[in-house]
Amino acid sequence: MKLGPRQAAGIQSGDKSPHSKMPAAIDAVNAVLENYARRGVFTSFVREGSRFRFTWLWNRPFELRFDARQRALVFPAILPKPADIEKEARRFLRSCAAEDRPVHRRIDPERMAVSFTKQKGALTLVCRVRGGDYEHAVRTAINLVNEMFVLFLNTEHPRYLMEQFERPED
Amino acid sequence: MSNASRRNFLTRAGALAAAGAVGAVKSASAAAGPERTIKLPDAIPTALGMPAKPAAFPMRGGQVFAKVCKDEGLAALFCCPGNYDVINSICDEGIPCYGGRTEGAMCAAADGFIRVTGEIAATSGTEGPGFTNMIMNIAAANAARTPLLVLASNKRISEDDTEMGIQTAFQQPTTEGMRKYGKRLIDPARLYEYSSYAFRALKTGVPRPVHLDFPGEVYGKTFKDSSELKFYYDTARVHTDAKPHPDPKRIERLATMIQKSQRPIIVASTGVFYSRAWDALKKVAEKADIAVVESGCSRGHFSDAHRLSASTSPSALHSADLVIFVGQYCMPNVGEYAFSADAQYVRIDPDAGDIGRNMPIDLGIVSCEKAALEALSFAIGSQRREAWVAELAAAREKFEGENDTYYKTALGYTDAIHPAVMARQLSDFLYRGDLAKEQTTVVAGGYGIARYMRRFLRAYRPGQLCNGAYQYGAIGPDLGYSFGVAAAVQMGVGPQAAYKGHPIVGITGDAGFAYSGMELETMAKYRMPVVMIVYNNNAWGIPNYAGKAAHMYLFQENLRYDKMAEALGGRGEYVTQPEEFMPALKRAYQIAAKDRVPVLINCQGKKEFWQRGNSPGFLGKTEPGCMAYDH
Structure with missing residues (x-):
């Protein structure tokens, strides 16, 4: 595998064990994510089978798992201890598919369905891919998470970010 | 010597x-007898009048x-x-x-x-x-x-x-x-x-x-x-006024990127102001319908009233597909600006050594900001992006709607004045009343209060808004900033020339006041017409007002900073309820303009406004734009 600029971006290749029933899909997922690392959006990136770990917003670690069985992109426990914001977070997610949202930012339900599941007291984001366009799905999912943090949480829930994500207090 | x-x-x-004749300052509260009235010694006006x-x-x-x-x-x-x-x-x-x-x-x-x-x-x-x-x-x-x-x-x-x-x-x-x-x-x-x-x-x-x-x-x-x-x-x-000019090939490449972009945006920051590039910026933006959002320690180099301004359209930022940083000296990190993960980034900066720091770029242009924008104005073709402009307008309307909701909610508190009330009514006074909206230069300081004020304060011309706590986050210098800004406006220096002599407005909190409050005396001494608004919530620090440590965050309540102003040769107003703020503001402005003295409006809030359950509470922010102060 050629590394080149990826090394400079902190990209590492990880576990290569056979894991996926959908090698083409996971390769597509990997390619899109790796490109974010090449562009410096992620400051580090490692693939471990169907699990991808990367350093992203505010230099924090993020994880995305590809669930081949469900054809889903999963961000495990992306919102820990969401008690104060759970209702609003679910509202935000619904708003991302709303008709009044610009088309280029609207989640098309025919191409992807997004939901939160609650596991061990945290919200996991599940993006189920419909139609098989994994490149589009990864981009949509990444931008959904991006918007959730830099717009929704940053603007509406600064205290949650302070408490759960160690964002500076003053 | x-x-x-x-x-x-x-x-x-x-x-x-320093220019300007000065006379004695009388204070209503300095009633210890005529011989004790606060006054300027003759030596001061004499000195100021010397050649x-x-x-x-x-x-x-x-x-x-x-x-x-x-x-x-x-x-x-x-x-x-x-x-x-x-x-x-x-x-x-x-x-x-x-x-x-x-x-x-x-x-x-x-x-x-x-x-x-x-x-x-x-x-x-x-x-x-x-x-x-x-x-x-x-x-x-x-x-x-x-x-x-x-x-x-x-x-x-x-x-x-x-x-x-x-x-x-x-x-x-x-x-x-x-x-x-x-x-x-x-x-x-x-x-x-x-x-x-x-x-x-x-x-x-x-x-x-x-x-x-x-x-x-x-x-x-x-x-x-x-x-x-x-x-x-x-x-x-011993030095040159020559400026670095951009590589024409890179300008051409940028022009192509702009031509292909559907939703381009320029982040116009500190370097646009210092290179006085506002006219070139406007020309570029208007020629190709490029949105402009401001960041930096001063605002107004692209008017908030412009149809292409995104400074009050925070929800639209995530839609930009091409982000052009111009003179963004203090660079954000990934996640600190609200752009999408797929946006392309261009940076125009005079320092090649800084391009690529924090935010990897798709194109770097080493240049004086003004020179680059002037070159770009010739290189780009005319384009109309009606959908993008409409999205900016819708986002602006949404933002104003949110602010309106905050204001209406805050009016429900009658035992103290809420920052949203102060911010909205100040905004009404400065931009929607008798004053020309471009007229008043404002220093936006403080910490908690600033999170409201920034949402409502606007900038319509270069140098209209000084962003006090920008990046370093110091809350103490606000009265110092206000004095310097007042001096600039009284002398009509640079972009303040057209507004020479008008009162300015400064904003701080009760914590910030402590660090530089004595400069009210300096304002009075130099006859600076400053309306100094102090948000007094009897506390400072991040809201954590219970428990053993609480005493370290709390002040005595209902302190009279207005009386301190009077004792230092200025005037004071004390506001304790929402309906008192606007009349006090009008009086303060008139006194400052007429008598050339600082007037402090002590706005009695309460610390509980920041606590959970007290909507609208402690606000977050979106950067860049009107709320920005980190970068």
Whole structure:
């Protein structure tokens, strides 16, 4: 595998064990994510089978798992201890598919369905891919998470970010 | 003059050159008898009315330096006593000078002056305590990339390491990491040469503070003629006003990127202001329907009223597919600006060494911001992006709707005044009342209060809004900034020329007031028409007002900062309920305009407004745009 600029971006290749029933899909997922690392959006990136770990917003670690069985992109426990914001977070997610949202930012339900599941007291984001366009799905999912943090949480829930994500207090 | 004392300085105060006749200030609360009425000593207006007295050889070191300052166009000096040879000489040269109550606040005054004029100003203090009192505000100026000239006297080199007398301090190591250039002047013969170093650093590239300290052997040396000074040339020969121009191929590439983009946006930051590129910016934006969002320590280089402004359209930022940073000296990290993960990034900056830091870029252009925008205006074709413009407008409307909701909710609190009420009504007064919306220059300071104020404050022309806590987050300098901004507006310097003489508005919190509140006296002394709004919530720090540590965050309640203003020669208003704010604001503005005095409006809030369950509560922010202050 050629590394080149990826090394400079902190990209590492990880576990290569056979894991996926959908090698083409996971390769597509990997390619899109790796490109974010090449562009410096992620400051580090490692693939471990169907699990991808990367350093992203505010230099924090993020994880995305590809669930081949469900054809889903999963961000495990992306919102820990969401008690104060759970209702609003679910509202935000619904708003991302709303008709009044610009088309280029609207989640098309025919191409992807997004939901939160609650596991061990945290919200996991599940993006189920419909139609098989994994490149589009990864981009949509990444931008959904991006918007959730830099717009929704940053603007509406600064205290949650302070408490759960160690964002500076003053 | 080498033995100048504080007493000597005061009797020589006639050298002060700040403009404006002043008279006695009466205070309604100073009722201890007519002989005790607060008044200006005659010496002050007399001094202010004296003509300049430029030096000629034989000159002392301080005079030589002052001459350089005059030749280089130093716009103002804000100082406290100390470094006497230098500050008196600068004053004698006819450069506007102001003497305040603390060096820290005067340092902030110089910073505020620069942030709304783009001109270079200086601050000065004595060698030890005076200099170290400036430190917080030098750091704030450094974070804001302010071309601030920091001056301080120093002990004689011959006394190094002896602790002879008082005020032994090694200044240069103290400002390391918070300046662009610094020098302790050692060789008197190189005084002129190093003065040129200082102005070269201040006037070229990305600005930051420059710190010179003057040992006794330098400021006190007498030069009989120019033969005793090295590099004593016309100042135009020791630096250039040439600017780096962009690579035409890169401008062409950017033009292509813009042509292909559906939703391009320019982040117009500090460098746009300092390079005075606002006309070129407007031309580029209008030619190709490029949105513009502001960031930086001052706002207004792209009007919030423009149809392409995204400064009050935070929810649209995530839609941009091409982000062009212009003069963004303080770079955000990934996640700090609300752009999408797929946006392409271009950076236009005079410093190639900084391009690519924090945010990897798709295209870098090394150039003076103005030169790059002018070149770009020729390279791009006309394009209309109606859908993008409509999205900006919808986002703006949504943002105003949110603000309106905050305001209506806040009106429900009647036992104190909520920041949303203050912010909305101030906004109504400044932009939707009798005043021209471009008229009033505002210093947006404080911490919690600023999170509301920034949502409602607008900027319609360059230098209209000074973003107090920008990047360094210092809440204390606000009255210092306000004094400097008031001086700039009273003199009509740079972009303030059209608004010369109008009152300004400063905003701070009760915590911030503590650091620079004595400068109300300086405002009164110089007859500065400042409406100073203090949000008084009886507390500071992040809301954590219960438990054993609570006492460390709480003040005595209902403190009367308004009465302090009156006791210092200004006027005061005390507002405790929502309906009292607007009438108090109108009175304050009228008094400031008519009587040329500062008026403090003490707005009685309560700490509980920030606590959970008290909607709208402690607000977050989206950057860049009107809410930005981190970057």
